[in-house]
Amino acid sequence: MKLYVVGIGPGEDCQLTGKAIMAIEESQLVVGYDVYIDLIKHLLPDKETLTTPMKREVDRCKLAVEAAIAGKKVAVISSGDAGIYGMAGLIYEVLAEYEATDIQVEVIPGITAASSAAAVLGAPLTHDFAVISLSDLLTPWEVIEKRLKLAAEAGFAICIYNPSSKKRSDYLKKACEIILSVADRDTPCGYVRNIGREGQTSKILTLGELVKEQVDMFTTVIIGNKNTRVINDRLVTSRGYKGI
Amino acid sequence: MKLYVVGIGPGEDCQLTGKAIMAIEESQLVVGYDVYIDLIKHLLPDKETLTTPMKREVDRCKLAVEAAIAGKKVAVISSGDAGIYGMAGLIYEVLAEYEATDIQVEVIPGITAASSAAAVLGAPLTHDFAVISLSDLLTPWEVIEKRLKLAAEAGFAICIYNPSSKKRSDYLKKACEIILSVADRDTPCGYVRNIGREGQTSKILTLGELVKEQVDMFTTVIIGNKNTRVINDRLVTSRGYKGI
Structure with missing residues:
Protein backbone atom coordinates (compact mmCIF):
# COMPACT_ATOMS: atom_id res chain seq x y z
CA MET A 1 0.00 0.00 0.00
CA LYS A 2 1.28 3.45 -0.92
CA LEU A 3 1.45 6.38 1.46
CA TYR A 4 2.22 9.56 -0.42
CA VAL A 5 3.87 12.55 1.23
CA VAL A 6 3.24 15.40 -1.16
CA GLY A 7 4.74 18.87 -1.37
CA ILE A 8 2.17 21.25 -2.85
CA GLY A 9 4.56 24.17 -3.45
CA PRO A 10 3.87 27.74 -2.39
CA GLY A 11 0.10 27.65 -2.78
CA GLU A 12 -1.13 28.42 -6.27
CA ASP A 13 -2.31 25.45 -8.35
CA CYS A 14 0.02 26.14 -11.23
CA GLN A 15 3.03 25.53 -9.00
CA LEU A 16 2.08 21.95 -8.18
CA THR A 17 3.85 19.31 -10.25
CA GLY A 18 1.87 16.83 -12.30
CA LYS A 19 3.10 14.06 -10.01
CA ALA A 20 1.76 15.85 -6.94
CA ILE A 21 -1.65 16.32 -8.55
CA MET A 22 -1.78 12.66 -9.62
CA ALA A 23 -0.92 11.45 -6.12
CA ILE A 24 -3.63 13.62 -4.57
CA GLU A 25 -6.19 12.50 -7.14
CA GLU A 26 -5.30 8.85 -6.64
CA SER A 27 -5.64 9.05 -2.86
CA GLN A 28 -8.84 8.31 -0.96
CA LEU A 29 -7.84 10.36 2.08
CA VAL A 30 -5.86 13.62 2.12
CA VAL A 31 -4.30 14.59 5.45
CA GLY A 32 -2.80 17.97 6.30
CA TYR A 33 -2.64 21.13 8.34
CA ASP A 34 -5.97 22.85 7.80
CA VAL A 35 -4.50 25.95 6.10
CA TYR A 36 -2.85 23.78 3.44
CA ILE A 37 -5.95 21.63 2.90
CA ASP A 38 -7.84 24.89 2.34
CA LEU A 39 -5.31 25.98 -0.30
CA ILE A 40 -6.03 22.95 -2.46
CA LYS A 41 -9.61 22.10 -1.46
CA HIS A 42 -10.94 22.83 -4.95
CA LEU A 43 -8.69 19.99 -6.16
CA LEU A 44 -10.42 17.65 -3.72
CA PRO A 45 -14.10 17.51 -4.69
CA ASP A 46 -15.83 14.75 -2.73
CA LYS A 47 -12.51 13.65 -1.31
CA GLU A 48 -12.22 12.65 2.33
CA THR A 49 -9.89 15.01 4.18
CA LEU A 50 -8.48 14.98 7.67
CA THR A 51 -7.03 18.11 9.16
CA THR A 52 -5.31 18.87 12.44
CA PRO A 53 -4.20 22.27 13.67
CA MET A 54 -0.60 23.45 13.71
CA LYS A 55 1.70 21.79 16.27
CA ARG A 56 -0.24 18.51 16.00
CA GLU A 57 2.19 17.09 13.46
CA VAL A 58 2.77 13.78 15.24
CA ASP A 59 -0.97 13.14 15.60
CA ARG A 60 -1.45 13.98 11.94
CA CYS A 61 1.18 11.45 10.90
CA LYS A 62 -0.25 8.74 13.17
CA LEU A 63 -3.72 9.26 11.71
CA ALA A 64 -2.31 9.02 8.20
CA VAL A 65 -0.28 5.90 8.92
CA GLU A 66 -3.21 4.19 10.64
CA ALA A 67 -5.53 4.97 7.74
CA ALA A 68 -2.96 3.51 5.34
CA ILE A 69 -2.60 0.38 7.50
CA ALA A 70 -6.40 0.07 7.42
CA GLY A 71 -6.17 -0.12 3.63
CA LYS A 72 -6.78 3.44 2.45
CA LYS A 73 -4.73 5.23 -0.18
CA VAL A 74 -3.49 8.25 1.73
CA ALA A 75 -1.71 11.48 0.76
CA VAL A 76 -0.16 13.60 3.49
CA ILE A 77 0.40 17.13 2.23
CA SER A 78 2.89 19.84 3.21
CA SER A 79 3.25 23.30 1.75
CA GLY A 80 6.45 23.83 -0.20
CA ASP A 81 8.49 20.64 -0.34
CA ALA A 82 7.35 17.88 2.03
CA GLY A 83 11.02 16.94 2.46
CA ILE A 84 12.18 20.42 3.57
CA TYR A 85 10.77 21.34 7.00
CA GLY A 86 7.80 19.22 5.93
CA MET A 87 6.12 15.99 6.98
CA ALA A 88 8.28 13.46 5.11
CA GLY A 89 10.79 12.71 7.87
CA LEU A 90 8.16 12.44 10.55
CA ILE A 91 6.12 9.98 8.48
CA TYR A 92 9.14 7.65 8.28
CA GLU A 93 9.75 8.03 12.01
CA VAL A 94 6.14 7.39 12.95
CA LEU A 95 5.76 4.46 10.55
CA ALA A 96 8.79 2.76 12.15
CA GLU A 97 6.88 2.60 15.45
CA TYR A 98 4.21 0.33 14.00
CA GLU A 99 4.55 -3.43 13.54
CA ALA A 100 6.11 -4.39 10.21
CA THR A 101 3.72 -3.21 7.54
CA ASP A 102 3.76 -3.39 3.76
CA ILE A 103 3.26 0.36 3.46
CA GLN A 104 5.53 2.00 0.92
CA VAL A 105 6.16 5.69 1.51
CA GLU A 106 6.68 7.82 -1.58
CA VAL A 107 7.82 11.41 -1.10
CA ILE A 108 6.76 13.69 -3.96
CA PRO A 109 8.80 16.87 -3.87
CA GLY A 110 7.32 20.33 -4.32
CA ILE A 111 8.69 23.82 -4.90
CA THR A 112 10.21 24.83 -1.56
CA MET B 1 7.84 41.48 -23.55
CA LYS B 2 8.32 38.47 -21.29
CA LEU B 3 11.45 36.41 -21.06
CA TYR B 4 10.81 33.27 -19.06
CA VAL B 5 13.57 31.43 -17.26
CA VAL B 6 12.10 28.04 -16.52
CA GLY B 7 13.24 25.24 -14.23
CA ILE B 8 12.11 21.92 -15.67
CA GLY B 9 12.89 19.82 -12.58
CA PRO B 10 14.82 16.55 -12.64
CA GLY B 11 13.74 15.42 -16.09
CA GLU B 12 10.49 13.48 -16.11
CA ASP B 13 7.41 15.33 -17.40
CA CYS B 14 5.37 14.72 -14.28
CA GLN B 15 7.82 16.75 -12.20
CA LEU B 16 7.32 19.96 -14.16
CA THR B 17 4.91 22.43 -12.61
CA GLY B 18 1.87 23.60 -14.52
CA LYS B 19 3.38 27.08 -14.64
CA ALA B 20 6.56 25.77 -16.28
CA ILE B 21 4.56 23.91 -18.92
CA MET B 22 2.41 26.98 -19.62
CA ALA B 23 5.47 29.20 -20.04
CA ILE B 24 7.08 26.75 -22.47
CA GLU B 25 3.87 26.37 -24.45
CA GLU B 26 3.39 30.13 -24.62
CA SER B 27 6.92 30.75 -25.91
CA GLN B 28 7.87 30.90 -29.57
CA LEU B 29 11.51 30.06 -28.94
CA VAL B 30 12.92 27.67 -26.33
CA VAL B 31 16.61 28.06 -25.51
CA GLY B 32 18.71 25.62 -23.51
CA TYR B 33 21.62 23.24 -23.15
CA ASP B 34 21.03 20.49 -25.73
CA VAL B 35 20.65 17.69 -23.15
CA TYR B 36 17.81 19.56 -21.43
CA ILE B 37 16.06 20.45 -24.69
CA ASP B 38 16.18 16.72 -25.51
CA LEU B 39 14.54 15.87 -22.19
CA ILE B 40 11.46 17.93 -23.02
CA LYS B 41 11.47 17.86 -26.83
CA HIS B 42 8.17 15.93 -26.97
CA LEU B 43 6.61 18.95 -25.22
CA LEU B 44 7.84 21.17 -28.05
CA PRO B 45 6.19 19.94 -31.27
CA ASP B 46 6.83 22.43 -34.09
CA LYS B 47 8.47 24.80 -31.60
CA GLU B 48 11.64 26.67 -32.55
CA THR B 49 14.52 25.64 -30.29
CA LEU B 50 18.02 26.94 -29.90
CA THR B 51 20.66 24.86 -28.18
CA THR B 52 24.26 25.48 -27.28
CA PRO B 53 26.68 22.96 -25.75
CA MET B 54 27.74 22.97 -22.11
CA LYS B 55 30.04 25.82 -21.03
CA ARG B 56 28.44 28.21 -23.56
CA GLU B 57 26.08 29.67 -20.99
CA VAL B 58 26.83 33.33 -21.70
CA ASP B 59 26.29 32.85 -25.44
CA ARG B 60 23.04 31.06 -24.72
CA CYS B 61 21.77 33.95 -22.60
CA LYS B 62 22.81 36.53 -25.19
CA LEU B 63 20.94 34.65 -27.92
CA ALA B 64 17.86 34.46 -25.72
CA VAL B 65 17.95 38.14 -24.76
CA GLU B 66 18.48 39.22 -28.37
CA ALA B 67 15.58 37.09 -29.58
CA ALA B 68 13.39 38.65 -26.89
CA ILE B 69 14.50 42.15 -27.88
CA ALA B 70 13.63 41.25 -31.49
CA GLY B 71 10.09 40.58 -30.31
CA LYS B 72 9.93 36.84 -29.71
CA LYS B 73 8.42 35.19 -26.66
CA VAL B 74 11.36 33.25 -25.29
CA ALA B 75 11.77 30.59 -22.61
CA VAL B 76 15.26 29.76 -21.37
CA ILE B 77 15.25 26.39 -19.66
CA SER B 78 17.46 24.90 -16.94
CA SER B 79 17.22 21.48 -15.39
CA GLY B 80 16.15 21.48 -11.75
CA ASP B 81 15.43 25.02 -10.59
CA ALA B 82 16.58 27.79 -12.95
CA GLY B 83 17.38 29.87 -9.84
CA ILE B 84 19.71 27.30 -8.22
CA TYR B 85 22.93 26.83 -10.23
CA GLY B 86 20.73 27.62 -13.23
CA MET B 87 20.41 30.34 -15.86
CA ALA B 88 18.30 32.88 -13.94
CA GLY B 89 21.10 35.00 -12.51
CA LEU B 90 23.05 35.09 -15.74
CA ILE B 91 19.97 36.22 -17.69
CA TYR B 92 19.63 39.25 -15.38
CA GLU B 93 23.36 39.99 -15.71
CA VAL B 94 23.36 39.69 -19.50
CA LEU B 95 20.16 41.72 -19.90
CA ALA B 96 21.69 44.58 -17.90
CA GLU B 97 24.36 44.92 -20.59
CA TYR B 98 21.82 45.86 -23.23
CA GLU B 99 20.29 49.31 -23.68
CA ALA B 100 17.21 49.85 -21.57
CA THR B 101 14.61 47.41 -22.83
CA ASP B 102 11.05 46.66 -21.85
CA ILE B 103 11.81 43.01 -21.35
CA GLN B 104 10.36 41.56 -18.17
CA VAL B 105 12.16 38.52 -16.85
CA GLU B 106 10.03 35.97 -15.03
CA VAL B 107 11.77 33.13 -13.23
CA ILE B 108 9.61 30.02 -12.91
CA PRO B 109 11.04 27.73 -10.26
CA GLY B 110 11.40 23.99 -10.70
CA ILE B 111 12.19 21.06 -8.42
CA THR B 112 15.89 21.39 -7.65
Missing part, protein backbone atom coordinates in the same frame (compact mmCIF):
# COMPACT_ATOMS: atom_id res chain seq x y z
CA ALA A 113 10.08 28.43 -0.30
CA ALA A 114 13.79 28.94 -1.03
CA SER A 115 13.07 28.37 -4.72
CA SER A 116 9.83 30.30 -4.88
CA ALA A 117 11.08 33.27 -2.86
CA ALA A 118 14.28 33.41 -4.91
CA ALA A 119 12.26 33.47 -8.14
CA VAL A 120 10.13 36.37 -6.91
CA LEU A 121 13.18 38.38 -5.78
CA GLY A 122 15.31 37.63 -8.85
CA ALA A 123 18.09 35.06 -8.63
CA PRO A 124 19.79 35.30 -5.22
CA LEU A 125 20.43 31.54 -4.79
CA THR A 126 22.30 30.81 -8.02
CA HIS A 127 25.32 29.64 -6.06
CA ASP A 128 26.06 27.89 -2.74
CA PHE A 129 23.55 28.66 -0.01
CA ALA A 130 22.31 27.61 3.41
CA VAL A 131 18.73 27.15 4.56
CA ILE A 132 18.06 27.93 8.23
CA SER A 133 14.83 27.98 10.22
CA LEU A 134 14.60 30.46 13.09
CA SER A 135 11.98 28.36 14.88
CA ASP A 136 13.32 27.24 18.24
CA LEU A 137 10.33 25.04 19.05
CA LEU A 138 12.41 21.92 18.30
CA THR A 139 15.93 23.36 17.97
CA PRO A 140 17.89 25.12 20.74
CA TRP A 141 18.47 28.79 19.89
CA GLU A 142 22.22 28.34 20.46
CA VAL A 143 22.33 25.86 17.57
CA ILE A 144 20.49 28.32 15.32
CA GLU A 145 22.91 31.11 16.30
CA LYS A 146 25.92 28.94 15.57
CA ARG A 147 24.56 27.99 12.15
CA LEU A 148 23.82 31.61 11.23
CA LYS A 149 27.34 32.68 12.24
CA LEU A 150 29.13 29.87 10.42
CA ALA A 151 26.93 30.22 7.32
CA ALA A 152 27.83 33.91 7.12
CA GLU A 153 31.52 33.15 7.66
CA ALA A 154 31.36 30.57 4.88
CA GLY A 155 29.98 33.21 2.52
CA PHE A 156 26.75 31.34 1.81
CA ALA A 157 23.70 33.20 0.64
CA ILE A 158 21.24 32.40 3.43
CA CYS A 159 17.56 31.59 3.10
CA ILE A 160 15.63 31.95 6.35
CA TYR A 161 12.45 29.99 7.00
CA ASN A 162 10.12 30.80 9.92
CA PRO A 163 11.72 34.19 10.57
CA SER A 164 9.13 35.29 13.09
CA SER A 165 6.09 34.38 15.16
CA LYS A 166 4.09 36.10 17.87
CA LYS A 167 6.41 34.74 20.56
CA ARG A 168 9.56 35.29 18.51
CA SER A 169 8.99 38.72 17.02
CA ASP A 170 12.63 39.77 17.51
CA TYR A 171 14.29 36.63 16.12
CA LEU A 172 14.97 38.02 12.67
CA LYS A 173 16.60 41.04 14.31
CA LYS A 174 18.79 38.74 16.40
CA ALA A 175 19.67 36.69 13.33
CA CYS A 176 20.61 39.78 11.32
CA GLU A 177 22.80 41.02 14.18
CA ILE A 178 24.71 37.74 14.17
CA ILE A 179 25.18 37.89 10.41
CA LEU A 180 26.19 41.57 10.66
CA SER A 181 29.08 40.54 12.91
CA VAL A 182 30.57 38.99 9.76
CA ALA A 183 28.85 40.58 6.75
CA ASP A 184 28.60 44.13 5.46
CA ARG A 185 25.60 46.37 6.26
CA ASP A 186 25.18 46.94 2.51
CA THR A 187 24.70 43.24 1.76
CA PRO A 188 21.63 43.03 -0.49
CA CYS A 189 18.70 41.10 1.02
CA GLY A 190 15.05 40.53 0.25
CA TYR A 191 11.92 38.95 1.57
CA VAL A 192 8.63 37.67 0.21
CA ARG A 193 5.38 37.39 2.11
CA ASN A 194 2.55 35.05 1.07
CA ILE A 195 4.48 33.58 -1.84
CA GLY A 196 2.18 32.45 -4.63
CA ARG A 197 -0.88 33.36 -2.55
CA GLU A 198 -3.30 36.24 -2.48
CA GLY A 199 -1.63 39.44 -1.38
CA GLN A 200 1.91 38.39 -2.23
CA THR A 201 4.36 41.19 -1.44
CA SER A 202 8.12 41.43 -1.62
CA LYS A 203 10.85 43.89 -0.73
CA ILE A 204 14.52 44.29 -1.54
CA LEU A 205 16.66 46.03 1.06
CA THR A 206 20.09 45.99 2.69
CA LEU A 207 21.09 43.88 5.67
CA GLY A 208 21.41 47.11 7.65
CA GLU A 209 17.75 47.83 6.86
CA LEU A 210 16.56 44.25 7.35
CA VAL A 211 17.77 44.24 10.97
CA LYS A 212 15.16 46.93 11.69
CA GLU A 213 12.37 45.29 9.69
CA GLN A 214 9.37 43.50 11.17
CA VAL A 215 8.20 40.48 9.21
CA ASP A 216 5.67 37.77 10.04
CA MET A 217 5.54 33.99 9.96
CA PHE A 218 4.29 33.92 6.36
CA THR A 219 7.54 35.46 5.16
CA THR A 220 10.68 33.94 3.64
CA VAL A 221 13.89 35.97 3.89
CA ILE A 222 16.98 35.76 1.69
CA ILE A 223 20.28 37.34 2.69
CA GLY A 224 22.79 37.72 -0.11
CA ASN A 225 26.56 37.25 0.00
CA LYS A 226 29.53 39.15 -1.40
CA ASN A 227 28.52 38.29 -4.96
CA THR A 228 24.94 39.52 -4.63
CA ARG A 229 23.93 42.75 -6.36
CA VAL A 230 20.71 44.56 -7.11
CA ILE A 231 20.19 44.64 -10.89
CA ASN A 232 17.06 46.41 -12.18
CA ASP A 233 15.30 45.97 -8.83
CA ARG A 234 16.13 42.30 -8.67
CA LEU A 235 18.40 40.48 -6.23
CA VAL A 236 21.03 38.60 -8.24
CA THR A 237 23.94 36.49 -6.98
CA SER A 238 26.61 36.19 -9.64
CA ARG A 239 28.20 32.81 -10.30
CA GLY A 240 31.15 34.58 -11.88
CA TYR A 241 30.71 33.88 -15.57
CA LYS A 242 33.25 35.72 -17.71
CA GLY A 243 32.54 37.51 -20.95
CA ILE A 244 29.18 39.00 -20.11
CA ALA B 113 18.14 18.33 -7.25
CA ALA B 114 18.30 18.81 -3.46
CA SER B 115 14.55 18.25 -3.29
CA SER B 116 14.38 15.42 -5.82
CA ALA B 117 17.41 13.57 -4.46
CA ALA B 118 16.13 13.91 -0.89
CA ALA B 119 12.76 12.47 -1.92
CA VAL B 120 14.40 9.44 -3.53
CA LEU B 121 16.63 8.79 -0.51
CA GLY B 122 13.93 9.39 2.12
CA ALA B 123 13.87 12.67 4.04
CA PRO B 124 17.44 13.80 4.79
CA LEU B 125 16.81 17.55 4.36
CA THR B 126 13.94 18.01 6.78
CA HIS B 127 15.96 20.49 8.80
CA ASP B 128 18.66 23.13 8.20
CA PHE B 129 20.99 22.29 5.31
CA ALA B 130 23.63 23.71 3.00
CA VAL B 131 23.90 23.32 -0.75
CA ILE B 132 27.43 23.29 -2.16
CA SER B 133 28.70 22.72 -5.69
CA LEU B 134 32.11 21.06 -6.07
CA SER B 135 32.64 22.60 -9.50
CA ASP B 136 35.70 24.85 -9.41
CA LEU B 137 35.21 26.17 -12.94
CA LEU B 138 33.96 29.50 -11.56
CA THR B 139 34.72 29.17 -7.82
CA PRO B 140 38.20 28.81 -6.30
CA TRP B 141 38.65 25.41 -4.66
CA GLU B 142 39.74 27.09 -1.41
CA VAL B 143 36.31 28.73 -1.14
CA ILE B 144 34.62 25.36 -1.68
CA GLU B 145 36.84 23.76 0.99
CA LYS B 146 36.04 26.50 3.47
CA ARG B 147 32.32 26.15 2.88
CA LEU B 148 32.44 22.37 3.31
CA LYS B 149 34.36 22.70 6.57
CA LEU B 150 32.13 25.40 8.06
CA ALA B 151 28.94 23.66 6.91
CA ALA B 152 30.05 20.48 8.68
CA GLU B 153 31.01 22.45 11.81
CA ALA B 154 27.58 24.10 11.77
CA GLY B 155 25.93 20.68 11.75
CA PHE B 156 24.10 21.25 8.48
CA ALA B 157 23.01 18.33 6.38
CA ILE B 158 24.90 18.99 3.14
CA CYS B 159 23.67 18.53 -0.40
CA ILE B 160 26.46 18.38 -2.96
CA TYR B 161 25.87 19.36 -6.59
CA ASN B 162 28.40 18.61 -9.34
CA PRO B 163 30.34 16.13 -7.21
CA SER B 164 32.56 14.95 -10.03
CA SER B 165 33.64 15.33 -13.63
CA LYS B 166 36.33 13.76 -15.80
CA LYS B 167 38.85 16.35 -14.68
CA ARG B 168 37.70 16.34 -11.06
CA SER B 169 37.23 12.65 -10.37
CA ASP B 170 38.71 12.92 -6.85
CA TYR B 171 36.75 16.00 -5.69
CA LEU B 172 34.09 14.09 -3.80
CA LYS B 173 36.85 12.19 -1.99
CA LYS B 174 38.50 15.49 -1.05
CA ALA B 175 35.16 16.92 0.09
CA CYS B 176 34.41 13.87 2.25
CA GLU B 177 37.86 14.08 3.84
CA ILE B 178 37.20 17.69 4.83
CA ILE B 179 33.82 16.79 6.31
CA LEU B 180 35.38 13.76 8.07
CA SER B 181 37.70 16.14 9.92
CA VAL B 182 34.56 17.27 11.77
CA ALA B 183 31.91 14.55 11.34
CA ASP B 184 31.75 10.90 12.30
CA ARG B 185 32.64 8.11 9.82
CA ASP B 186 29.24 6.56 10.56
CA THR B 187 27.30 9.65 9.43
CA PRO B 188 24.57 8.35 7.10
CA CYS B 189 24.82 9.60 3.51
CA GLY B 190 23.28 8.82 0.17
CA TYR B 191 23.44 9.63 -3.48
CA VAL B 192 21.17 9.49 -6.49
CA ARG B 193 22.24 9.20 -10.11
CA ASN B 194 20.03 10.25 -13.05
CA ILE B 195 17.23 11.49 -10.81
CA GLY B 196 13.85 11.17 -12.51
CA ARG B 197 15.49 9.89 -15.69
CA GLU B 198 15.99 6.49 -17.28
CA GLY B 199 18.32 4.33 -15.24
CA GLN B 200 17.86 6.19 -11.95
CA THR B 201 19.91 4.53 -9.21
CA SER B 202 20.50 5.42 -5.59
CA LYS B 203 22.59 4.21 -2.68
CA ILE B 204 22.65 4.77 1.06
CA LEU B 205 26.00 4.43 2.78
CA THR B 206 28.15 5.92 5.55
CA LEU B 207 30.47 8.89 5.17
CA GLY B 208 33.38 6.47 5.74
CA GLU B 209 32.17 4.50 2.70
CA LEU B 210 31.31 7.56 0.60
CA VAL B 211 34.91 8.80 0.76
CA LYS B 212 35.93 5.70 -1.23
CA GLU B 213 33.03 5.87 -3.69
CA GLN B 214 33.33 6.94 -7.32
CA VAL B 215 30.34 8.92 -8.61
CA ASP B 216 29.83 10.83 -11.86
CA MET B 217 28.56 14.26 -12.84
CA PHE B 218 24.95 13.09 -13.08
CA THR B 219 24.90 12.38 -9.35
CA THR B 220 23.60 14.38 -6.39
CA VAL B 221 25.06 13.54 -2.98
CA ILE B 222 23.51 14.16 0.45
CA ILE B 223 25.54 13.95 3.64
CA GLY B 224 23.52 13.71 6.82
CA ASN B 225 24.17 15.31 10.18
CA LYS B 226 24.00 14.12 13.79
CA ASN B 227 20.22 13.77 13.58
CA THR B 228 20.25 11.61 10.45
CA ARG B 229 19.42 7.91 10.74
CA VAL B 230 18.67 5.08 8.36
CA ILE B 231 15.07 3.93 8.89
CA ASN B 232 13.83 1.04 6.74
CA ASP B 233 16.51 1.69 4.12
CA ARG B 234 15.68 5.38 3.96
CA LEU B 235 17.83 8.34 5.01
CA VAL B 236 15.86 10.39 7.55
CA THR B 237 16.94 13.53 9.41
CA SER B 238 14.86 13.98 12.53
CA ARG B 239 13.50 17.41 13.39
CA GLY B 240 13.13 16.32 16.98
CA TYR B 241 9.36 15.92 17.38
CA LYS B 242 8.43 14.47 20.75
CA GLY B 243 5.81 11.83 21.39
CA ILE B 244 6.43 9.64 18.37
